Amino acid sequence: MKVSGSYSLPVGPERAYRLLQDPGELARAMPGCESLEQIGPDEYRLRLKVILATLTGSFEGSVRIADPTPPLSFRLMVEGSGRIGFLKGQGVLHLAAAHPSTEVEGTEVSYDGEVEVGGTLAAVGQRLVDGASKMMIKRFFEKLSQNVRESRASLP
Amino acid sequence: MIPQKFEYSAPKSLDEALALLARGAKPLAGGMSLIPMMKLRLAAPEHLVDLRRLRGLDDIRESGRGLEIGAIATHYDVENSPLIRQKCPLLAETAGAIGDVQVRNMGTIGGSVAHADPSADYPAALQALEARFVLKGAKGERTVSAADFFLDAFTTALETGEIVREILVPSDDARTGTSYKKVAQPASGFAIVGVAARVRQKEGKFSFVRIGITGLGNSAYRAVACERALEGRPATPAAIESAAALAAQGIDANSDLHASADYRRHLAAVHTARALATALSRIV
Numbered sequence: 196m197k198v199s200g201s202y203s204l205p206v207g208p209e210r211a212y213r214l215l216q217d218p219g220e221l222a223r224a225m226p227g228c229e230s231l232e233q234i235g236p237d238e239y240r241l242r243l244k245v246i247l248a249t250l251t252g253s254f255e256g257s258v259r260i261a262d263p264t265p266p267l268s269f270r271l272m273v274e275g276s277g278r279i280g281f282l283k284g285q286g287v288l289h290l291a292a293a294h295p296s297t298e299v300e301g302t303e304v305s306y307d308g309e310v311e312v313g314g315t316l317a318a319v320g321q322r323l324v325d326g327a328s329k330m331m332i333k334r335f336f337e338k339l340s341q342n343v344r345e346s347r348a349s350l351p
Numbered sequence: 352m353i354p355q356k357f358e359y360s361a362p363k364s365l366d367e368a369l370a371l372l373a374r375g376a377k378p379l380a381g382g383m384s385l386i387p388m389m390k391l392r393l394a395a396p397e398h399l400v401d402l403r404r405l406r407g408l409d410d411i412r413e414s415g416r417g418l419e420i421g422a423i424a425t426h427y428d429v430e431n432s433p434l435i436r437q438k439c440p441l442l443a444e445t446a447g448a449i450g451d452v453q454v455r456n457m458g459t460i461g462g463s464v465a466h467a468d469p470s471a472d473y474p475a476a477l478q479a480l481e482a483r484f485v486l487k488g489a490k491g492e493r494t495v496s497a498a499d500f501f502l503d504a505f506t507t508a509l510e511t512g513e514i515v516r517e518i519l520v521p522s523d524d525a526r527t528g529t530s531y532k533k534v535a536q537p538a539s540g541f542a543i544v545g546v547a548a549r550v551r552q553k554e555g556k557f558s559f560v561r562i563g564i565t566g567l568g569n570s571a572y573r574a575v576a577c578e579r580a581l582e583g584r585p586a587t588p589a590a591i592e593s594a595a596a597l598a599a600q601g602i603d604a605n606s607d608l609h610a611s612a613d614y615r616r617h618l619a620a621v622h623t624a625r626a627l628a629t630a631l632s633r634i635v
Binding site for chain 2: 322330
C-alpha cells in the first residue's frame with residue numbers, strides 16, 4: 196500500500212536532516228517507541244509498542260537509512276515483526292526550505308513510500324492500515340516539532 | 352480462539368464502575384469490537400468492567416435539552432425507540448443500517464462512539480445532528496460537542512477512566528427532512544462511505560443544511576463547504592448536484608482493498624446528492 200504526505204518542521208533543512216537521523220530524537224518522537232539503538236553506520240534496532248484502539252502489539256525490527264543526500268533527501272527502510280504480524284515499509288523523504296523567500300526557518304518534509312502488513316494484523320486490520328499509518332506519521336511529526344520547540348524554549 | 356486470561360467485573364453502580372476504570376480497567380459495552388479483538392489476541396486487557404448492568408444507562412428520554420440517549424442503549428433500541436423514530440428519525444435510520452441484526456442486538460451507541468472506528472455509521476449522523484456527548488469519570492462530568500469528540504481514527508476526547516454516559520441529540524420536528532445513505536462493505540457491513548443529511552426549506556430554498564460523512568478519512572466530519580453552497584439556494588436537483596461535488600473537499604481520504612481514496616471521494620459526492628434528495632423529499 197502506498198503512503199505519502201508532507202509535514203513541516205520549525206527548523207531549517209540542515210538541522211531537520213540531522214534531526215531525522217538522530218536516534219535519540221527519533222525515539223522520543225515515535226509513537227510507542229520503546230528503544231532505538233544504533234547497530235551499524237546507517238542501521239538501528241527498533242522496539243515498538245503499538246496501541247491502537249483495542250489493539251496492542253509489540254514489534255521488534257530494524258530501521259535502515261540509504262542514499263543519504265544531506266540535506267535534501269534520504270531513503271528509509273523499516274522492518275518489524277511481532278506476535279500479531281509483521282510490517283515492512285520503505286520510502287524516500289525529501290526536505291525543502293518551507294519559506295525560501297523569508298527569514299523564517301522551516302522545512303517541508305514530504306514522504307512517498309510503501310507499507311506492507313502481514314499476519315493476523317493484516318487479516319483483520321487491512322481496512323485500518325492506511326488510516327493508522329497516516330495517524331502514526333502525523334503524531335511523529337507533531338511530537339518532533341513540539342520537542343524542537345521545547346528544547347529551543349529551554350535554551351538560556 | 353480463546354482470549355487471554357482477564358478479570359471481569361459487572362458493577363451495578365456507576366461510581367463503582369468509575370472507580371475500577373480509574374485503576375486502569377477497560378470498559379466493556381456491547382463488545383462487538385473488543386471481544387473479537389480479544390479472541391484474536393490482538394487485544395489483551397487485564398481487567399474488563401462490564402457496563403451493561405448499570406441501571407438507567409440505557410434510558411432514552413426527552414428533556415429540555417432534546418433527546419437523551421443512555422450509552423448502553425443498543426443499536427436495536429435506538430432503531431426501534433418510538434421517541435427516536437418520531438423526534439430524531441435520522442439516528443434511528445442510521446442505527447438500522449449498522450452491521451447485521453446480531454450486532455444491532457448487542458452493540459451499543461456509547462461503545463460505538465467511544466471506539467471511534469473510522470467506518471462506523473453513527474458518527475456521520477451525530478455530526479449532522481451536532482450531537483453532544485456527556486462524558487463521566489471519577490473526577491466529574493463534562494459535555495463535549497461531536498466536532499470536538501471525534502479526533503482521529505480510534506481517538507476521541509475521552510480521557511483514561513472516562514466513559515460516555517449519554518448522548519444528546521436535538522428533537523427535530525416534521526419540517527426537518529433527514530436521510531442516511533451508505534455503501535456497505537459486504538462482509539462486515541461497515542460503511543465504505545456513509546452520508547447523513549438533515550435539511551429544512553423555506554419558500555423553495557434551503558434554509559438549513561447539515562451533512563455528516565463517515566468512512567472517507569480517519570474520522571467522520573461535517574461537509575461544511577457543501578452545506579454553505581446550499582443554504583439560501585433554491586432546493587433543486589441542479590443545486591444539490593453541484594454542491595455534492597464539494598462533499599470530500601479538504602479531506603484526506605483513505606484507501607484499502609475495498610475502495611481507493613479516489614473512489615471513496617466519488618462515492619461521497621454521489622451519496623451526498625442522494626441523501627440530500629431523499630431528505631428533501633421527506634419534509635412534510
